[in-house]
Amino acid sequence: MRTLSLVFFLLSLTFCGRDREEFAIQIALPSDPTHLDPLFSTDLTSQKLARFLHQGLFVSEKDDFVSPWVTKTSHTHSPSEEIWRFVLQKTSPPIQDIHFSLARLVSESYPRKADYQFLLSVQILSPSELELRFRKGTEEREWKEKLSLPFASIIGKEEWEKNSLKTYGKYKLVQWKKNEFIDLVYQKEETKTLPKSIRFRILPQSTTSLFLYRKAELDAFKLSDFLLSIPEATSEFTLTKKGRSVQYVTINQTNPCFDLPFRNALNFSIPREQIIQKLLESHADLTYGPIPLPYLERLNLNLKPMNLSYDKNKAISELKQSKCYPKILTQEINFRMRGDDENQTKGRAIKQALEEIGLKIKLQPMEKAPLYKENGEGKGDLTLLTWYSDYDSVWNFVDPLFHPSKTGNGGNRSFYQNETVGSLLNKPNRSLADAKTVIETVTEEKPWIFLWSIQENYLVSKEFLRYTELADYL
Numbered sequence: 001m002r003t004l005s006l007v008f009f010l011l012s013l014t015f016c017g018r019d020r021e022e023f024a025i026q027i028a029l030p031s032d033p034t035h036l037d038p039l040f041s042t043d044l045t046s047q048k049l050a051r052f053l054h055q056g057l058f059v060s061e062k063d064d065f066v067s068p069w070v071t072k073t074s075h076t077h078s079p080s081e082e083i084w085r086f087v088l089q090k091t092s093p094p095i096q097d098i099h100f101s102l103a104r105l106v107s108e109s110y111p112r113k114a115d116y117q118f119l120l121s122v123q124i125l126s127p128s129e130l131e132l133r134f135r136k137g138t139e140e141r142e143w144k145e146k147l148s149l150p151f152a153s154i155i156g157k158e159e160w161e162k163n164s165l166k167t168y169g170k171y172k173l174v175q176w177k178k179n180e181f182i183d184l185v186y187q188k189e190e191t192k193t194l195p196k197s198i199r200f201r202i203l204p205q206s207t208t209s210l211f212l213y214r215k216a217e218l219d220a221f222k223l224s225d226f227l228l229s230i231p232e233a234t235s236e237f238t239l240t241k242k243g244r245s246v247q248y249v250t251i252n253q254t255n256p257c258f259d260l261p262f263r264n265a266l267n268f269s270i271p272r273e274q275i276i277q278k279l280l281e282s283h284a285d286l287t288y289g290p291i292p293l294p295y296l297e298r299l300n301l302n303l304k305p306m307n308l309s310y311d312k313n314k315a316i317s318e319l320k321q322s323k324c325y326p327k328i329l330t331q332e333i334n335f336r337m338r339g340d341d342e343n344q345t346k347g348r349a350i351k352q353a354l355e356e357i358g359l360k361i362k363l364q365p366m367e368k369a370p371l372y373k374e375n376g377e378g379k380g381d382l383t384l385l386t387w388y389s390d391y392d393s394v395w396n397f398v399d400p401l402f403h404p405s406k407t408g409n410g411g412n413r414s415f416y417q418n419e420t421v422g423s424l425l426n427k428p429n430r431s432l433a434d435a436k437t438v439i440e441t442v443t444e445e446k447p448w449i450f451l452w453s454i455q456e457n458y459l460v461s462k463e464f465l466r467y468t469e470l471a472d473y474l
Helices: 006-014 044-053 095-107 140-147 157-161 206-214 260-268 272-279 312-320 341-355 368-376 419-425 432-445
Strands: 025-029 059-061 064-066 070-077 081-088 119-126 129-135 171-177 181-186 197-202 220-222 238-241 245-251 332-338 360-366 382-388 448-454 456-460
Touching: 025 206, 044 171, 044 181, 044 382, 064 140, 095 119, 095 129, 095 157, 206 220, 245 260, 260 312, 260 448, 272 341, 272 448, 332 341, 332 368, 341 360, 341 382, 360 368, 368 382, 419 432
Parallel strands: 025 197, 025 220, 332 360, 332 382
Antiparallel strands: 059 064, 070 081, 081 129, 119 129, 171 181, 181 197, 220 456, 238 456, 245 382, 245 448
8 A cells, every 4th residue: 555654654744854964873852851950950851961961070980979170179177167178170160160050059949959958158269279168067978979960060150141051061952942852962072982962852652762763763762661572672772771760659648648557558559569570571670668679789788677568458457547447438549640651551550459459549640740840739649750860879769759858849759757767868977877777767657659660671773882881871
């Protein structure tokens, strides 16, 4: 037949545009970033782009934090503050840009501001020397770690005041056409391990990404669960990332009916292993509370045993102990998630499990922006979400997720309150023993339905594999 399928015809019209040769590599993103302002790099897309665009005064390197821009540091003791001075190299960004960027951490309001309460002031001492004052007791590793995160990235002061963006990462922004693409070009010394240019295409549906990949018009995209068995997804062209994320359902702690027996019931009602095996085709890992098991294997925390395995009878027994039982059985519980097929499929599986213990569940698929906005305002009973670790630290799986002062869009989306957890998260010199206490406490109190850690699978092209460093940026 000469008649093309309507879907493929429309796709061919949609993606007519510049020739592929203009960009060395093309990568799919599921959505636009909410911001390119590093202070607001809290969503996954913004965080991924930040790895290409941004750099802070310090960078993470193996098990340490170093600065390519600082030639000398000195520490002055004070009764009330920790005073650090930095002599900058000639190759560093202008000191005015560094001062401007770090001073914003003190003066402006942003979702992760509570993480930077330790930073008290930023001052230029000379054309090449900068002084930072930290809260007394702030450990060197803590402030270096926080100054290496995307939120503390250095941007151009003059450009920012003119509503433009100058960054000091490996790439610079050339063009952003919302809902279509974001173009970057390399701005550092020439290398063969990264491409000279990248176009990120905004493609919400992985089926569209697959269509373009098969036409050799796309070099990398994240495989949805239902695409993991396609012929192209061989071991050679599939990159897998483990232990970087945790998927969970927030249980809104502002509802007095959602007490501990109720939260226990929800957790015991979920057949995690069955869902992982059948629905996710074994491309996910179990967790201990909020921590992926593959990540825990790297640590030596000796966490006390806690069994949250599927047990329908135990779930029903716990539900009967809830203070709103049996009235809770007649109340409709609102369960929200993103509206794409993958999240809705998981949502339906969770809904079925909750209904089997007698609850009335109403699914409410939503667009990403209103979902996060309304969750941040405390709306919705249950919300299916995914957390991707900002940086390699066990603390990133608990702070800000359970910090009592970082509710809503600050990261604590269940509005969980525990003073002991808050005091441990606020300690200037947190230890692994503190992390153990926080993890065990949160797992016992269950502000979430703990689900699983998603294995991220990316289908990549031969051209993508030419650049040996590029996989680290996915």
